[in-house]
Amino acid sequence: xxxxxxxxxxxxxxxxxxxxxxxxxxxxxxxxxxxxxxxxxxxxxxxxxxxxxxxxxxxxxxxxxxxxxxxxxxxxxxxxxxxxxxxxxxxxxxxxxxxxxxxxxxxxxxxxxxxxxxxxxxxxxxxxxxxxxxxxxxxxxxxxxxxxxxxxxxxxxxxxxxxxxxxxxxxxxxxxxxxxxxxxxxxxxxxxxxxxxxxxxxxxxxxxxxxxxxxxxxxxxxxxxxxxxxxxxxxxxxxxxxxxxxxxxxxxxxxxxxxxxxxxxxxxxxxxxxxxxxxxxxxxxxxxxxxxxxxxxxxxxxxxxxxxxxxxxxxxxxxxxxxxxxxxxxxxxxxxxxx
Amino acid sequence: xxxxxxxxxxxxxxxxxxxxxxxxxxxxxxxxxxxxxxxxxxxxxxxxxxxxxxxxxxxxxxxxxxxxxxxxxxxxxxxxxxxxxxxxxxxxxxxxxxxxxxxxxxxxxxxxxxxxxxxxxxxxxxxxxxxxxxxxxxxxxxxxxxxxxxxxxxxxxxxxxxxxxxxxxxxxxxxxxxxxxxxxxxxxxxxxxxxxxxxxxxxxxxxxxxxxxxxxxxxxxxxxxxxxxxxxxxxxxxxxxxxxxxxxxxxxxxxxxxxxxxxxxxxxxxxxxxxxxxxxxxxxxxxxxxxxxxxxxxxxxxxxxxxxxxxxxxxxxxxxxxxxxxxxxxxxxxxxxxxxxxxx
Numbered sequence: 184x185x186x187x188x189x190x191x192x193x194x195x196x197x198x199x200x201x202x203x204x205x206x207x208x209x210x211x212x213x214x215x216x217x218x219x220x221x222x223x224x225x226x227x228x229x230x231x232x233x234x235x236x237x238x239x240x241x242x243x244x245x246x247x248x249x250x251x252x253x254x255x256x257x258x259x260x261x262x263x264x265x266x267x268x269x270x271x272x273x274x275x276x277x278x279x280x281x282x283x284x285x286x287x288x289x290x291x292x293x294x295x296x297x298x299x300x301x302x303x304x305x306x307x308x309x310x311x312x313x314x315x316x317x318x319x320x321x322x323x324x325x326x327x328x329x330x331x332x333x334x335x336x337x338x339x340x341x342x343x344x345x346x347x348x349x350x351x352x353x354x355x356x357x358x359x360x361x362x363x364x365x366x367x368x369x370x371x372x373x374x375x376x377x378x379x380x381x382x383x384x385x386x387x388x389x390x391x392x393x394x395x396x397x398x399x400x401x402x403x404x405x406x407x408x409x410x411x412x413x414x415x416x417x418x419x420x421x422x423x424x425x426x427x428x429x430x431x432x433x434x435x436x437x438x439x440x441x442x443x444x445x446x447x448x449x450x451x452x453x454x455x456x457x458x459x460x461x462x463x464x465x466x467x468x469x470x471x472x473x474x475x476x477x478x479x480x481x482x483x484x485x486x487x488x489x490x491x492x493x494x495x496x497x498x499x500x501x502x503x504x505x506x507x508x509x510x511x512x513x514x515x516x517x518x519x520x521x522x
Numbered sequence: 523x524x525x526x527x528x529x530x531x532x533x534x535x536x537x538x539x540x541x542x543x544x545x546x547x548x549x550x551x552x553x554x555x556x557x558x559x560x561x562x563x564x565x566x567x568x569x570x571x572x573x574x575x576x577x578x579x580x581x582x583x584x585x586x587x588x589x590x591x592x593x594x595x596x597x598x599x600x601x602x603x604x605x606x607x608x609x610x611x612x613x614x615x616x617x618x619x620x621x622x623x624x625x626x627x628x629x630x631x632x633x634x635x636x637x638x639x640x641x642x643x644x645x646x647x648x649x650x651x652x653x654x655x656x657x658x659x660x661x662x663x664x665x666x667x668x669x670x671x672x673x674x675x676x677x678x679x680x681x682x683x684x685x686x687x688x689x690x691x692x693x694x695x696x697x698x699x700x701x702x703x704x705x706x707x708x709x710x711x712x713x714x715x716x717x718x719x720x721x722x723x724x725x726x727x728x729x730x731x732x733x734x735x736x737x738x739x740x741x742x743x744x745x746x747x748x749x750x751x752x753x754x755x756x757x758x759x760x761x762x763x764x765x766x767x768x769x770x771x772x773x774x775x776x777x778x779x780x781x782x783x784x785x786x787x788x789x790x791x792x793x794x795x796x797x798x799x800x801x802x803x804x805x806x807x808x809x810x811x812x813x814x815x816x817x818x819x820x821x822x823x824x825x826x827x828x829x830x831x832x833x834x835x836x837x838x839x840x841x842x843x844x845x846x847x848x849x850x851x852x853x854x855x856x857x858x859x860x861x862x863x864x865x866x
Binding site: 329455465 | 641644645646647648650652655656658659661662663665666782785789825827828830831833835837838842846
């Protein structure tokens with residue numbers, strides 16, 4: 184009986200804590216970031232430099248856009264495990280189109296036209312996958328984990344089947360030049376990330392669709408009874424997620440100068456980690472873009488620090504996993520103390 | 523009138539039985555593949571197939587228990603790899619006897635499963651997020667500690683084939699029933715006994731169906747969390763040890779990445795992600811169906827790259843059909859209940 188009461192109390196505490204987000208909210212996350220930067224600057228030689236800042240600005244955008252693509256479904260109470268598969272397939276399609284439609288030495292105008300056409304086709308592909316995923320989630324009622332596991336396997340399978348697992352490289356130079364340009368000391372990909380983050384923030388906070396997304400995430404039945412077409416909202420959620428994948432694909436293509444079906448596969452965990460660390464409720468209904476951006480910066484500072492210390496990629500992954508578990512534990516302990 | 527109703531209910535029960543549908547699909551596919559690909563409908567091919575899929579079958583049985591409880595676990599392949607590598611390291615490098623190595627491997631699996639249970643029950647992390655985190659921690663630490671190096675010199679007591687029965691089939695092939703098939707049968711029997719013949723099994727179904735009402739009728743949710751995730755850890759470790767027995771080496775990343783196939787087998791077998799449903803025969807049918815699909819595609823000369831597309835389609839179609847048909851089934855029953863008080 185006492186046990187049951189304890190569990191009940193824990194549940195209430197859990198709900199309260201999930202509304203509160205990470206320990207201390209945004210300010211807590213901000214001070215964590217500040218502390219990390221100070222520790223890294225002292226402990227890691229060469230950390231406090233303009234070069235580190237710029238490399239962080241170069242590395243963050245892809246992960247940031249993919250995390251935004253994960254965040255929108257998370258807020259709606261779902262999950263999109265197919266984001267990386269979608270981005271890779273769009274990148275493959277765009278790379279293949281650019282490569283096969285251009286002969287070396289083509290005039291600049293033609294190159295620009297082909298690049299735009301390829302990007303349009305990639306966008307259409309992402310829109311198609313987004314609508315399909317959203318429609319399956321909305322109209323069958325199958326859990327998004329299963330639906331997106333299915334679409335992930337399907338999309339990856341098609342990419343691998345068509346490319347035989349090979350890498351497509353040899354893009355027009357102009358494309359990667361534009362993607363890696365630095366304007367006023369700020370890399371172009373970072374600007375893209377900032378614009379995308381602001382747009383997603385506006386979409387979620389300032390539009391009817393955004394409000395409906397949060398409501399669906401809190402209680403889908405109550406939302407349906409409030410005369411909101413929840414099915415259309417869900418289709419919109421996965422559509423937005425896929426469009427963000429397209430932007431990530433365009434950036435990845437420019438940075439790697441090639442495309443493959445198994446690029447960035449380890450990011451899948453990290454996007455969820457970033458969202459949860461940033462205060463997005465994994466059960467849906469709560470989350471801020473600003474929190475996500477802060478947590479991304481924390482993760483990137485950790486990664487840059489461990490790179491400079493010479494940690495292996497596997498150790499970095501383990502550190503990230505520990506951070507996720509640590510944050511979750513801290514949230515629970517905080518909730519218990521409050522009671 | 524009463525008799526008519528009874529035969530009708532039997533008929534609808536057969537129609538509604540997920541396992542019966544699966545078995546029907548398997549038989550139809552066997553007939554089709556048997557006609558298209560000679561060599562498919564032989565005892566030897568079936569035994570080979572079962573043996574190839576024995577490890578995935580054992581893992582699917584463990585995962586099925588977690589799915590019934592309403593949770594999900596992504597980390598079991600990492601658990602299997604850690605348990606397998608640790609036991610192989612003790613056996614090959616420190617020359618410990620099998621009587622020590624095997625229990626240590628299994629205990630490692632249970633311990634890692636209990637870590638998941640602790641995170642899910644006490645830290646209250648959603649199961650998918652907790653196990654994604656532990657998967658990356660387990661696997662990353664394993665790869666870091668081993669440097670990705672395989673252990674090829676597994677001692678003979680481990681890798682020697684153990685034959686339980688052998689006979690010559692009609693077409694002259696030697697058919698052997700080896701340890702993997704027997705292990706799969708034992709695992710299936712154990713899981714079936716636990717889920718249908720023990721209090722714990724009933725409680726796991728109750729917890730998956732509705733955790734809040736399960737808690738209110740006095741079921742100890744915490745203990746069950748440890749039971750289901752510990753059980754999956756145990757099965758994962760057993761699968762990992764068996765995998766090393768089959769291939770004769772321990773490769774840290776051999777199993778990694780096959781979670782999806784196992785999950786789709788369990789889901790095909792009728793385990794729903796929302797918990798509370800599924801059966802051991804269903805899971806076995808799911809594994810057999812996947813095995814037949816892959817084997818049949820191979821025999822027909824379809825590219826192995828194509829298999830991932832098939833898995834994706836199978837998950838999407840199987841889950842959609844299951845959910846949609848259960849919704850259709852529920853609708854008239856709900857109406858009937860609503861009308862009952864008015865009639866009485």
